[in-house]
């Protein structure tokens with residue numbers, strides 16, 4: 001594994017006190033490595049898991065040329081030989097799940113159902129709604145221009161050819177993939193073992209649900225948002241609760257997390273000038289840097305790797321503010337955990353939409369404003385901010401359905417300007 005120092009020393013303009021988002025992500029991406037363990041699972045159990053090896057199709061899908069419609073199969077030579085109407089004798093019926101063994105001759109057709117194997121010599125299907133049935137069902141007539149040669153025939157292997165990679169290693173399995181694997185007759189696949197992620201909150205002002213809220217205290221909410229975000233990544237969770245601002249308690253928590261998990265996420269205690277012990281213990285146990293990232297919300301963050309009793313874990317020390325926790329999770333930790341899981345995840349899509357109102361912004365930092373994307377009266381989509389954008393206002397995340405991502409160099413946005421938007425939810 002590359003050390004943090006060796007990765008950072010390759011950067012010419014590294015400034016830990018004003019680190020651009022992209023540079024922080026590049027450093028994280030270079031340090032984090034995938035876990036090695038794998039397991040064999042039945043395909044249903046593999047939903048949301050990371051495929052550990054390519055799946056090569058053992059068969060052609062579909063296995064035969066077959067009909068895409070209910071209609072009549074025939075050889076397309078009949079289309080050329082007859083200028084206006086095509087008239088064909090119907091010699092039998094091909095049903096799905098059976099084979100029809102008589103090859104129609106010139107001038108003949110076979111009634112065929114959707115999915116039925118194309119009879120030998122046939123390459124085209126005319127849908128039944130284009131056909132006039134004559135002679136008590138023994139003859140059909142249709143306009144020669146109703147179909148072209150090859151229409152309504154699905155070709156053998158057109159979905160997947162035998163020997164072709166159906167799914168690639170690193171894929172997080174989606175509902176369609178389970179169906180695709182089933183269509184190949186594949187019962188089990190090899191996936192990466194689940195990542196184990198330990199997390200805890202730090203800060204003497206934190207109280208747990210059920211405890212009285214003493215003066216000056218707040219309920220610990222970060223562990224709950226982290227629980228939700230980590231569940232969506234389908235990792236194994238180790239919730240270690242609130243850890244007191246006490247060197248022995250913190251060291252014990254970090255060591256235990258390190259010995260039991262692949263990654264550790266903490267919140268709070270990493271701000272500059274923070275009086276507590278979190279940063280000291282992080283630094284004592286490993287190779288950890290403390291960044292001020294050029295972003296809003298979420299400036300302070302610790303990143304590195306710690307070790308205890310021969311076990312190592314990646315460490316993400318997130319800020320304490322509830323919105324900052326979510327923003328830093330989505331924009332740094334999510335991709336890092338995907339990488340550690342061995343997952344190959346394309347970047348989240350961004351939409352460019354009109355901003356209903358002006359948004360104040362300074363160049364020199366990336367901002368993740370919470371937005372509500374909605375259909376515009378005049379068509380298309382438009383976005384507005386949720387109101388109060390303070391990094392402690394968790395309601396802004398709850399109300400929003402997207403981040404409005406204002407790039408590092410971007411200046412104030414005027415009403416009506418186009419902005420980048422990253423949706424919280426996808427269909428799948």
Ligand code: AMP
Pocket residue numbers: 201202203205206218219220221222223267268269270271274319320321322
């Ligand atoms: P810190 O980064 O430790 O300076 O915390 C910044 C702010 O976030 C303070 O107002 C904390 O009270 C608050 N905070 C820290 N941890 C949590 C938590 N787990 N749940 C809710 N608020 C928190």
Ligand code: MG
Pocket residue numbers: 202203268269274276320
């Ligand atoms: Mg604190």
